[in-house]
Amino acid sequence: MRNVTKDNITELVTKALSKDIPPRNRQIMTSLIRHMHDFCREVDLTFEEWLAACEFMRRAGDISDEKRNEFILISDILGVEVLVDMLDHRVTEGESESTVLGPFYRENPPVLPKGASIIKKHFENSQTVRVSGRVLDTAGKPIEGVTIDVWEDAPNGLYDLQDPEQPAYNLRGRFTTDAQGEYAFVAVRPEPYPIPYDGAGGELLNYMGHHPWRPGHIHFMLFKDGYQSLISQIYDADTKYLDSDSVFAVKESLIGKLNKAPSGADTDLVLVFDFRLKRAAAKTLIAAE
């Protein structure tokens, strides 16, 4: 290992991996080292740029805590979270597509009856929307008893977690599908909002010349024993940034139209959106060795 050159360094580092590590560790580290070395050679990375990258990572660590993980944000801006989600949740039976969870989910939202409102604070100039639909299996049969958590930002572009002026759990709720597989709730029209850009993630956006905005969307998490859980979002068909989402999470199949409510309705708009869940993979029985 005394004659290290820019051409043999990759082989030297991968060969230095211990023989005792699990195969998956070997696969991941061999590929990571190869891609990182190739990247440095390809862009002819300078020492100054390498040091700037290390300092950038340090700042990302400094701003992170239990509530904020800047590395997730950075991976989102680079399209990595959505890519991993697509790799790990491949659509195989016509089930609804998933997309990123995002950083604003809160455990144990208020449990509400079908049709209830999740609005706890009124904002001027906001529009209310009745969101409803069915949850079906991949054969089109309604599924009763699916738990559905929903959450969205307020008309000021902030989630309750980010805004001391909002009551806790504003615009969050937990619903259950009825015997017809139906769910319904009253929400506000979701507004576009910027992902946090006051830290390392913002520096990266500037470096890339990209804006921080996300299109208006409502988050969903659906789960029931025996079915594969679904984490997804519905996008307002008329929102801005559908074609330039800062975290690349929009999918055509997740766009829903917010139509004007019929006269006499108690919301301004209505949105109908059905979900399909596939059965959870059966546990493979492994014969005794």
Ligand SMILES: [Fe+2]
């Ligand atoms: Fe969101």
